[in-house]
Amino acid sequence: MRYLKVIAQDRSGQGAADTLQFEFYEDDRLQRKATEADRQRLNAFGNTYLKCAWFNGGDGEERHLRIFSQNPSADGTPETVRLHFHEGPVIAYKAAARDLDNDGVFELILSTDVDNDGRANRTDRSRVVALAKQFLKVGW
Numbered sequence: 001m002r003y004l005k006v007i008a009q010d011r012s013g014q015g016a017a018d019t020l021q022f023e024f025y026e027d028d029r030l031q032r033k034a035t036e037a038d039r040q041r042l043n044a045f046g047n048t049y050l051k052c053a054w055f056n057g058g059d060g061e062e063r064h065l066r067i068f069s070q071n072p073s074a075d076g077t078p079e080t081v082r083l084h085f086h087e088g089p090v091i092a093y094k095a096a097a098r099d100l101d102n103d104g105v106f107e108l109i110l111s112t113d114v115d116n117d118g119r120a121n122r123t124d125r126s127r128v129v130a131l132a133k134q135f136l137k138v139g140w
Contacts (some may be wrong), residue, residue, distance in 0.1 A: 002026045003068035004135065006046075008055035017055035020046045025066075038138070045134035048127060053116040054085055063089045067135050077102060081132035085114070095124075098130035106132060 003025050008017035022034035034042060049065065056063045064086050070079035077086055079102055083095040093109040109125040117123075 001068060003066045005136070006049055006065040006067065007061050008050060008063075009061075010055055010057050011059065013057070016048055017053075020049070021061075022046075024106055024139045041138050042134075045131065045138065048130045049135060051127060052085075052114050054114075063092075064087075067131065069092060069136065073102065075102065077104075078136060081106075083114070083128065083131060097128055 004045070005023040005025055007023070009019040009021070010017050012018050023039060024031045024038075049086050050135075053066075054063050054065060066084045066086060068082055070080040070082065071078050073079060079099045081097045084091045085093050085095075089104040093112050093114070095114050096109075097106040098108040098110075099105060100107045106129055109128050111120065111124045111128045113120045114124045
């Protein structure tokens with residue numbers, strides 16, 4: 001399985017993430033860290049991810065996102081994008097966007113409080129859709 005690992009860090013100690021790292025994995029093996037070209041393509045994704053407030057203090061990497069797509073129909077187009085928000089090796093919570101009829105539109109959004117504001121609402125679903133769409137544009 002291929003996935004993008006996203007790590008946000010608050011290195012300044014100001015209470016908000018100020019550093020983003022992107023790592024590309026295949027079968028839990030690091031393939032590469034994001035290049036400058038990748039970072040340009042990931043800019044919108046990174047900005048949306050920062051709104052999720054899922055970050056580490058200092059240089060920590062325990063809190064991170066693993067995002068990946070699935071193609072159960074094997075037609076070459078992803079029907080599902082899954083987001084796993086990790087706290088170390090444990091998945092703290094999950095979200096997903098599903099294209100039920102393979103028309104390129106996500107009809108089913110499964111999410112909890114992905115922006116950590118204490119409410120699971122339309123904003124959370126919008127963030128999941130935005131992250132899923134932006135992830136698919138990266139092409140990993």
